[in-house]
Amino acid sequence: xxxxxxxxxxxxxxxxxxxxxxxxxxxxxxxxxxxxxxxxxxxxxxxxxxxxxxxxxxxxxxxxxxxxxxxxxxxxxxxxxxxxxxxxxxxxxxxxxxxxxxxxxxxxxxxxxxxxxxxxxxxxxxxxxxxxxxxxxxxxxxxxxxxxxxxxxxxxxxxxxxxxxxxxxxxxxxxxxxxxxxxxxxxxxxxxxxxxxxxxxxxxxxxxxxxxxxxxxxxxxxxxxxxxxxxxxxxxxxxxxxxxxxxxxxxxxxxxxxxxxxxxxxxxxxxxxxxxxxxxxxxxxxxxxxxxxxxxxxxxxxxxxxxxxxxxxxxxxxxxxxxxxxxxxxxxxxxxxxxxxxxxxxxxxxxxxxxxxxxxxxxxxxxxxxxxxxxxxxxxxxxxxxxxxxxxxxxxxxxxxxxxxxxxxxxxxxxxxxxxxxxxxxxxxxxxxxxxxxxxxxxxxxxxxxxxxxxxxxxxxxxxxxxxxxxxxxxxxxxxxxxxxxxxxxxxxxxxxxxxxxxxxxxxxxxxxxxxxxxxxxxxxxxxxxxxxxxxxxxxxxxxxxxxxxxxxxxxxxxxxxxxxxxxxxxxxxxxxxxxxxxxxxxxxxxxxxxxxxxxxxxxxxxxxxxxxxxxxxxxxxxxxxxxxxxxxxxxxxxxxxxxxxxxxxxxxxxxxxxxxxxxxxxxxxxxxxxxxxxxxxxxxxxx
Amino acid sequence: xxxxxxxxxxxxxxxxxxxxxxxxxxxxxxxxxxxxxxxxxxxxxxxxxxxxxxxxxxxxxxxxxxxxxxxxxxxxx
Numbered sequence: 001x002x003x004x005x006x007x008x009x010x011x012x013x014x015x016x017x018x019x020x021x022x023x024x025x026x027x028x029x030x031x032x033x034x035x036x037x038x039x040x041x042x043x044x045x046x047x048x049x050x051x052x053x054x055x056x057x058x059x060x061x062x063x064x065x066x067x068x069x070x071x072x073x074x075x076x077x078x079x080x081x082x083x084x085x086x087x088x089x090x091x092x093x094x095x096x097x098x099x100x101x102x103x104x105x106x107x108x109x110x111x112x113x114x115x116x117x118x119x120x121x122x123x124x125x126x127x128x129x130x131x132x133x134x135x136x137x138x139x140x141x142x143x144x145x146x147x148x149x150x151x152x153x154x155x156x157x158x159x160x161x162x163x164x165x166x167x168x169x170x171x172x173x174x175x176x177x178x179x180x181x182x183x184x185x186x187x188x189x190x191x192x193x194x195x196x197x198x199x200x201x202x203x204x205x206x207x208x209x210x211x212x213x214x215x216x217x218x219x220x221x222x223x224x225x226x227x228x229x230x231x232x233x234x235x236x237x238x239x240x241x242x243x244x245x246x247x248x249x250x251x252x253x254x255x256x257x258x259x260x261x262x263x264x265x266x267x268x269x270x271x272x273x274x275x276x277x278x279x280x281x282x283x284x285x286x287x288x289x290x291x292x293x294x295x296x297x298x299x300x301x302x303x304x305x306x307x308x309x310x311x312x313x314x315x316x317x318x319x320x321x322x323x324x325x326x327x328x329x330x331x332x333x334x335x336x337x338x339x340x341x342x343x344x345x346x347x348x349x350x351x352x353x354x355x356x357x358x359x360x361x362x363x364x365x366x367x368x369x370x371x372x373x374x375x376x377x378x379x380x381x382x383x384x385x386x387x388x389x390x391x392x393x394x395x396x397x398x399x400x401x402x403x404x405x406x407x408x409x410x411x412x413x414x415x416x417x418x419x420x421x422x423x424x425x426x427x428x429x430x431x432x433x434x435x436x437x438x439x440x441x442x443x444x445x446x447x448x449x450x451x452x453x454x455x456x457x458x459x460x461x462x463x464x465x466x467x468x469x470x471x472x473x474x475x476x477x478x479x480x481x482x483x484x485x486x487x488x489x490x491x492x493x494x495x496x497x498x499x500x501x502x503x504x505x506x507x508x509x510x511x512x513x514x515x516x517x518x519x520x521x522x523x524x525x526x527x528x529x530x531x532x533x534x535x536x537x538x539x540x541x542x543x544x545x546x547x548x549x550x551x552x553x554x555x556x557x558x559x560x561x562x563x564x565x566x567x568x569x570x571x572x573x574x575x576x577x578x579x580x581x582x583x584x585x586x587x588x589x590x591x592x593x594x595x596x597x598x599x600x601x602x603x604x605x606x607x608x609x610x611x612x613x614x615x616x617x618x619x620x621x622x623x624x625x626x627x628x629x630x631x632x633x634x635x636x637x638x639x640x641x642x643x644x645x646x647x648x649x650x651x652x653x654x655x656x657x658x659x660x661x662x663x664x665x666x667x668x669x670x671x672x673x674x675x676x677x678x679x680x681x682x683x684x685x686x687x688x
Numbered sequence: 689x690x691x692x693x694x695x696x697x698x699x700x701x702x703x704x705x706x707x708x709x710x711x712x713x714x715x716x717x718x719x720x721x722x723x724x725x726x727x728x729x730x731x732x733x734x735x736x737x738x739x740x741x742x743x744x745x746x747x748x749x750x751x752x753x754x755x756x757x758x759x760x761x762x763x764x765x
Contacts, residue, residue, distance in 0.1 A: 083732065085732030085736075087756070091719060095720055219749070223746035224746065224749035226718065227714060230721075280758060281754075289721050292721040292722070296720070
C-alpha cells in the first residue's frame with residue numbers, strides 16, 4: 001500500500017473501533033431500557049457504563065483538554081521545575097493514575113449507591129454514569145489542571161486568590177464543616193457494621209497493634225523498608241480475620257468483643273483523638289499503606305468477581321419508593337438520589353485531593369487528562385460495581401439489612417412480615433439462615449450500607465469460590481471497609497485539627513503552633529467532640545441515624561463540589577474562554593438545584609420522617625401525649641434543630657459563594673476588571 | 689565450553705531482566721501507595737545536586753513521612 005492509503009486505512013479503522021464502542025454502549029442502554037420488569041444480568045450495566053466512559057473519555061475529555069483548558073506539553077510542570085526528590089517528583093502517568101485513584105476512592109462510592117438502591121438500580125446507575133462524564137470527572141480535571149498551573153496550590157488558596165478573600169474564608173469554613181459531618185457519618189457506618197459483632201470487632205481491633213508494629217519496624221528496626229513491613233502486616237491482617245471466627249465462636253472470648261453501638265462509638269472517638277496526637281510514623285503512615293493496598297486489591301477482586309459471575313440483578317429497576325416513602329432514607333427520587341450518591345458521580349472532596357499531592361507529581365501537562373478525568377471515571381466504575389453488588393441481593397434481604405430496626409421490629413418474623421407489606425417476599429428462615437452463614441447473630445437493621453454491600457460482595461466471592469467461605473468473605477469485606485474508614489477518621493481528624501489550630505492562631509499566637517502540645521490536644525479534642533456529637537446522635541436516633549446524617553453529608557459534599565466548580569468556571573473565564581464556561585456551569589446549575597431542593601426539604605418538609613423541623617414538632621406532640629419521655633424528647637428536638645441549622649448554613653454558604661463568584665465573572669466578562677490569573681509563568685519543558 | 693558459558697550468560701541476563709522487572713513493579717506499587725522512594729531520592733541528588741550531603745535512609749524516611757502526613761493527608765470519603 002502507498003503511505004497515503006495506509007494513513008487513511010489507520011484513520012478509518014480507528015473510527016470504526018469508536019463506532020463499535022458507541023454501538024455496544026448504546027445497545028447495552030437499549031437492553032436496560034426495554035428489559036424492564038424482568039431480571040437482567042449485571043453485564044448490561046457494566047457494558048453500558050464502560051461504553052459511555054470510553055466515549056466520554058475519548059471525545060469529551062479531549063475537547064476539554066485541547067479547546068477549553070489548553071494542555072500544553074511544552075510547558076514545564078511544577079514537578080519538573082521544582083523537583084526536590086520528595087513531594088515534587090515527576091511521576092510516570094500510570095503510577096500517578098494509581099496513586100490519585102487510591103487517594104480519591106474510599107467508602108463513599110461504595111456506600112452511596114448501596115443506599116440509593118432503595119429506588120431500584122436504574123436511577124442511581126444513570127446518575128453515576130452521566131453525572132461523572134459531564135460533572136464529576138470535569139470537576140476533578142479542571143481543579144487538577146488549575147492547581148498544576150499554580151504550583152500545586154490548594155482549593156482554598158485558589159478560591160481566595162482567583163475570586164476573593166471572602167470566598168476563600170467561606171471555602172475554609174465549608175471544608176471544616178464538611179469534614180465534621182463526613183467523619184461522623186463514616187464512623188456511624190462502621191459502628192452499625194460492628195455492633196454486636198465479636199468477629200468484626202476483634203479483627204478490626206487487631207489492625208491497631210498490627211499498624212503500630214509496622215510503624216515501629218519502618219522507623220526503628222529497618223528504617224524505610226515500607227514494602228516488607230506492609231507485606232507482613234497484610235499477612236497478619238488476614239490471620240486476624242481468620243482468628244475472628246474462632247473468637248466469635250468461643251463462649252469465653254466472644255462476650256469480650258461484643259459491644260453495643262454507644263460503646264463502639266466512644267471507642268472510635270478515643271481512637272480518632274489518639275491518632276491525631278500520636279506521631280504520624282507510629283499509626284497514620286502504616287495504616288495508610290495497609291489500607292491503600294487493601295483498597296486496590298479489593299477493588300480489583302470485586303471487578304473480577306462481578307465480571308466472572310455476572311450476577312442477575314434481583315432488585316427491580318425502579319421500586320415504589322421513588323415516591324419518598326422508602327425505609328432506608330426519606331425523600332423522593334429528586335433530589336435525594338442525587339445527593340445520596342455523591343462520590344461516584346461528583347464529589348467535592350476530590351477537589352481537595354486534586355489540589356493536594358497529585359498536581360505536584362505530574363510529569364507532563366498532557367497526563368492531567370488521564371489522571372484527573374480518567375481517575376474519576378475509574379471511581380465511578382467502583383460505584384457501578386457497588387450498585388451491582390447491592391442489586392444482586394434479594395430485595396427482601398436488602399431491605400431487612402438497610403431498614404432501621406424501629407421499622408422492622410426486633411425479630412426476623414416481624415421483619416419478614418413488614419417487608420411483605422412493601423411487596424417483597426422474604427422468609428424469616430431465609431433471614432436467620434443468612435445471618436448464620438456470615439457468622440452474625442442478626443443482620444436486621446444494620447443500616448449504613450456497609451453490611452449489605454459486604455453481604456453482596458460475600459455472595460459474589462463465595463459463588464466464585466466456595467459457599468462455606470461466605471462468612472470469611474463477609475468479614476473480609478467488613479474489615480476492608482472499616483479499615484479505610486478508620487484511616488479516613490484519623491487522617492480527617494488530623495486535618496481538622498490543623499485547620500482549627502490555624503484559625504485559633506489568629507486569635508492567640510501560641511494556639512497556632514502545631515507542635516505545642518496543649519494546642520494540639522485542645523484542637524484534637526474539639527474536632528473529635530464535633531464529629532463525636534453527631535455520631536452519638538446517629539447511634540441513638542430511633543430512625544437509625546443514616547436517615548438524617550447521610551443527606552447532610554451529601555448536601556455538604558455537593559456544596560463543596562459547587563465551590564470547586566465556581567473556582568473552575570473562574571479559571572475558564574479568566575483564560576478568555578467564557579464561551580466554553582458551560583462545561584462547568586451546567587454541572588454547577590444542576591448541583592445547585594439538587595442541593596438547595598434537598599436542603600429546603602430536609603428543613604421544611606411537613607413529613608416528620610423527612611423534615612427536621614416537622615420531626616421536632618412531632619416529638620413535641622409525643623412528649624405532650626406522654627408517649628416519649630421528656631428528657632429523650634428534648635434531646636431529639638435539640639438535634640433536629642441543630643441539623644436544620646446546619647443544612648441552613650450550608651445553603652446560605654453556597655448562595656453567598658455563588659453571588660461573589662458571579663460578581664467576579666461579570667466584572668471580567670464586561671471588561672470592568674482585567675482578567676488576571678495567578679498562574680505560574682510559562683517555562684519550557686525539557687521533556688517535550 | 690564457550691557455548692555453555694554463553695548459555696549461562698543468557699540465563700543470567702534473563703534472571704537479571706526478571707529481577708529488574710520485579711524491582712520496577714515493586715517501585716511502581718511503592719509509589720502508588722505514596723511510600724518514600726529512597727533510591728529515587730539518591731539518584732535525584734546525584735543528578736541534580738552532586739556534592740551536596742545526602743540524607744541517610746532513616747533521615748529521609750522521617751522527613752518524607754512528616755512532610756506527607758504531618759498536615760493530615762487528604763483522604764476521600
